[in-house]
Amino acid sequence: MTAPSRAQYLLRFDDLCPTMSRAGWERFVPLLRRYEIKPILAVVPANADPDLMVDATDDGFWEEMCGWEKDGAEIGLHGYRHVCAARGRGLLPLHEQSEFAGVQEGLQREWIRAGLAILRAKELEPGIWVAPRHGFDLTTLRVLREEGLGVLSDGFADSPFDVSGVRWIPQQLWGPREKKQGVWTICLHANTATDAALAELAAFLEQYAGEFTSVKRVLAQWPGREQTRADRWFHAQMMGRIRIDRWRRAVRSVG
Ligand SMILES: [Zn+2]
Numbered sequence: 417m418t419a420p421s422r423a424q425y426l427l428r429f430d431d432l433c434p435t436m437s438r439a440g441w442e443r444f445v446p447l448l449r450r451y452e453i454k455p456i457l458a459v460v461p462a463n464a465d466p467d468l469m470v471d472a473t474d475d476g477f478w479e480e481m482c483g484w485e486k487d488g489a490e491i492g493l494h495g496y497r498h499v500c501a502a503r504g505r506g507l508l509p510l511h512e513q514s515e516f517a518g519v520q521e522g523l524q525r526e527w528i529r530a531g532l533a534i535l536r537a538k539e540l541e542p543g544i545w546v547a548p549r550h551g552f553d554l555t556t557l558r559v560l561r562e563e564g565l566g567v568l569s570d571g572f573a574d575s576p577f578d579v580s581g582v583r584w585i586p587q588q589l590w591g592p593r594e595k596k597q598g599v600w601t602i603c604l605h606a607n608t609a610t611d612a613a614l615a616e617l618a619a620f621l622e623q624y625a626g627e628f629t630s631v632k633r634v635l636a637q638w639p640g641r642e643q644t645r646a647d648r649w650f651h652a653q654m655m656g657r658i659r660i661d662r663w664r665r666a667v668r669s670v671g
Contacts, residue, residue, distance in 0.1 A: 454630035458492035458546035490631035492546035496527035514551020574598035592620035
C-alpha cells in the first residue's frame with residue numbers, strides 16, 4: 417500500500433479509565449459509531465490522578481474497551497498512573513511536569529511493564545504509546561523499543577517518522593482542521609471537552625468521515641523513514657506557535 421494523496425485523520429481520546437466521566441465519553445460514542453471511526457483510545461492502566469477520578473468506578477469499562485478494540489480501535493498505553501510529578505525535559509517540552517520525562521530508566525521500565533501487564537490482563541493488546549502530557553525522553557524510547565511497543569502517537573511532522581527505532585505517528589491537532597495531505601491526529605479529552613468541541617467534530621465528520629483512518633492502516637501505508645530537517649522545521653514552527661498562543665492567553669487573562 418502507498419501513502420494516500422489526500423490528508424488522512426486519526427482521532428485520539430486521552431485519559432480513558434474506569435473512573436473517567438461517563439457522560440463526557442458517552443456523548444462522543446454515537447458519532448464514532450455513526451461514522452465507523454477507529455480511534456486511538458489512550459487508556460491509563462492504573463490511574464492515580466485525582467483529575468481523572470470523576471465518576472465511581474465503572475465495572476464495565478474494560479469490557480467496553482475490548483469491544484472497541486475488536487471494532488478496530490487502537491488501544492494506547494497512556495502512561496502508568498498518570499501522576500505527573502517528574503520535572504525532566506522531554507523530547508516534546510509542552511509541559512513542565514509529566515509522568516515519564518527525566519525519570520530514571522529502571523523506574524520507567526517498571527511502569528511500562530506494569531502498564532502493559534495490566535492492559536493485557538484485561539485482554540487488551542496495546543499497540544501504541546501515548547505519553548501523559550507528551551512527556552517522554554530518549555530513555556522512554558529505548559524502554560518502549562525493548563519492551564516491544566515500537567509505535568507512539570506524538571510529535572510534530574506531516575507524516576510518520578522514526579526516532580531511535582520507534583515509529584512516531586504525529587499528533588498535531590487539538591480540534592479538527594482541514595488539511596491537504598499527510599497524517600493528522602486530533603487529540604480530544606472527553607472528560608473536559610466542551611459542547612462546542614463536540615459540535616465542531618460532528619460538523620467535520622459530516623464532511624470528512626471518509627478520510628479518517630486507523631493506526632493499522634497508517635502503519636501499512638506509510639513506510640518508515642528517518643526524521644528529516646523538514647520535520648525539525650515543522651516541530652520548531654509548532655513549538656513557536658504554541659508558545660505564542662499561551663503567551664497571548666496569559667496576557668488576556670491578566671488584562
Ligand atoms: Zn492524559
